[in-house]
Amino acid sequence: MSDQKPAGSLKVVGLGPGPDAWLTPEAASAVAEATDLVGYIPYVARCPEKPGQIRHASDNRVELDRARQAIDLARAGRHVAVVSGGDPGVFAMAAAVIEAIDADPVPIDYGFSVLPGISAMQAAAARLGAPLGGDFCAISLSDNLKPWAVIEKRLRAASEGDFVMAFYNPASKARPDGIHDAFRLLRRLKAATTPVAFARAVGRTDEHLTLTTLGEADPGLADMSTLVVIGSSLTRFVDKGGQRLMLTPRSVEMAG
Amino acid sequence: MSDQKPAGSLKVVGLGPGPDAWLTPEAASAVAEATDLVGYIPYVARCPEKPGQIRHASDNRVELDRARQAIDLARAGRHVAVVSGGDPGVFAMAAAVIEAIDADPVPIDYGFSVLPGISAMQAAAARLGAPLGGDFCAISLSDNLKPWAVIEKRLRAASEGDFVMAFYNPASKARPDGIHDAFRLLRRLKAATTPVAFARAVGRTDEHLTLTTLGEADPGLADMSTLVVIGSSLTRFVDKGGQRLMLTPRSVEMAG
Numbered sequence: 001m002s003d004q005k006p007a008g009s010l011k012v013v014g015l016g017p018g019p020d021a022w023l024t025p026e027a028a029s030a031v032a033e034a035t036d037l038v039g040y041i042p043y044v045a046r047c048p049e050k051p052g053q054i055r056h057a058s059d060n061r062v063e064l065d066r067a068r069q070a071i072d073l074a075r076a077g078r079h080v081a082v083v084s085g086g087d088p089g090v091f092a093m094a095a096a097v098i099e100a101i102d103a104d105p106v107p108i109d110y111g112f113s114v115l116p117g118i119s120a121m122q123a124a125a126a127r128l129g130a131p132l133g134g135d136f137c138a139i140s141l142s143d144n145l146k147p148w149a150v151i152e153k154r155l156r157a158a159s160e161g162d163f164v165m166a167f168y169n170p171a172s173k174a175r176p177d178g179i180h181d182a183f184r185l186l187r188r189l190k191a192a193t194t195p196v197a198f199a200r201a202v203g204r205t206d207e208h209l210t211l212t213t214l215g216e217a218d219p220g221l222a223d224m225s226t227l228v229v230i231g232s233s234l235t236r237f238v239d240k241g242g243q244r245l246m247l248t249p250r251s252v253e254m255a256g
Numbered sequence: 257m258s259d260q261k262p263a264g265s266l267k268v269v270g271l272g273p274g275p276d277a278w279l280t281p282e283a284a285s286a287v288a289e290a291t292d293l294v295g296y297i298p299y300v301a302r303c304p305e306k307p308g309q310i311r312h313a314s315d316n317r318v319e320l321d322r323a324r325q326a327i328d329l330a331r332a333g334r335h336v337a338v339v340s341g342g343d344p345g346v347f348a349m350a351a352a353v354i355e356a357i358d359a360d361p362v363p364i365d366y367g368f369s370v371l372p373g374i375s376a377m378q379a380a381a382a383r384l385g386a387p388l389g390g391d392f393c394a395i396s397l398s399d400n401l402k403p404w405a406v407i408e409k410r411l412r413a414a415s416e417g418d419f420v421m422a423f424y425n426p427a428s429k430a431r432p433d434g435i436h437d438a439f440r441l442l443r444r445l446k447a448a449t450t451p452v453a454f455a456r457a458v459g460r461t462d463e464h465l466t467l468t469t470l471g472e473a474d475p476g477l478a479d480m481s482t483l484v485v486i487g488s489s490l491t492r493f494v495d496k497g498g499q500r501l502m503l504t505p506r507s508v509e510m511a512g
Contacts, residue, residue: 107497157417241363
């Protein structure tokens with residue numbers, strides 16, 4: 001609050017899945033106006049170079065260090081954009097930055113905001129048709145930050161509630177078998193005919209969609225660029241004119 | 257496929273929560289280039305007037321009629337944008353259009369695509385901090401299209417799985433008491449200290465956020481413009497420098 005202190009800012013910015021066509025004007029402006037970009041190397045690389053703007057690119061798995069660096073820069077009066085893929089609020093940088101804010105002994109003395117973006121789940125759903133047309137859940141299969149038992153509990157609960165499921169981080173390096181374990185469990189809990197999709201690199205040149213069923217799916221198709229969708233009991237494929245769409249209808253029939 | 261038939265198109269377009277800053281360039285282009293806009297009155301009203309472009313605005317709850325009209329127009333060679341608030345794949349028009357495609361005896365003989373948008377849940381989360389930082393689910397509390405028993409089953413499952421919950425349509429006209437019933441149930445299943453937020457009209461001039469707890473919340477705050485967020489057991493409020501943020505941390509502690 002002293003006159004000497006310049007008013008810095010910290011924006012956590014969602015860049016979306018990749019294409020500029022999915023980048024919101026708000027996010028584009030935040031990137032263009034920032035004095036400093038902070039983020040994981042490929043996300044910083046996605047931002048156009050701008051004279052005078054400083055790029056602080058770092059490797060993955062250093063989210064808290066990155067968040068602390070962003071806070072220090074904002075506190076020093078810089079205008080910082082922490083750039084994140086997808087939506088920063090969905091398995092991305094917003095939580096890490098607020099964890100760092102929480103641990104910071106000094107109060108927030110800079111402008112702080114989170115700018116939403118299109119998340120991988122939405123891009124995948126758009127390409128597939130309308131798989132998220134009913135109630136759904138999003139689960140990160142990475143067990144870097146939570147025990148596998150919690151993931152298993154959530155897969156059971158999501159099956160019990162007949163939610164459509166979207167899996168992020170289906171093949172973490174720490175547990176490449178996670179997706180196989182998840183499918184083994186789901187095959188005990190759900191019908192083999194349940195529609196399943198693997199949506200890889202949606203919006204990028206190597207985009208690839210695989211539409212299959214729980215019984216026939218090869219979980220090995222999922223890598224870290226893949227969003228996996230598991231249907232509810234109502235999800236079905238619609239085949240019309242050579243195009244296959246994945247649909248979870250809006251209506252749940254009343255039990256007879 | 258005949259030479260006489262003009263190639264029409266049908267795009268289901270997500271306009272986001274309202275502000276142009278959250279409208280993707282892809283969606284803006286689709287609206288600008290359409291010969292026909294089809295949608296619920298307030299969403300069509302949000303699109304800039306354009307000479308020669310035909311606006312087919314309809315009331316709510318006629319989603320399937322609207323979808324069939326869009327298909328007929330596309331089949332006749334028009335370039336149709338079905339405009340939807342938020343993300344069309346999340347409790348919006350994508351499923352209705354694909355249901356109509358499914359029921360259509362004629363195959364898809366026009367270009368069909370779904371264009372994602374920022375959903376209300378993401379706009380609310382951005383304003384609140386990072387409430388969706390862990391695994392989460394999205395549930396429509398409207399029982400127009402599903403029995404209340406299904407909603408109740410999902411609330412139980414989401415509590416069992418300790419998901420963060422985002423509620424869409426928390427106060428449908430058909431069941432204004434739904435949100436009260438939901439809170440009564442959740443108060444039996446979850447701690448009274450669970451952080452809860454009511455995010456009303458996010459991005460609009462009458463935006464209003466209420467951050468409270470499950471025990472103290474007034475469910476009557478939720479109207480049809482409100483997105484309700486119910487925390488997981490790990491969600492907490494972060495109070496720093498006069499700003500209150502809602503955080504679901506990324507880590508789940510390993511059970512000791």
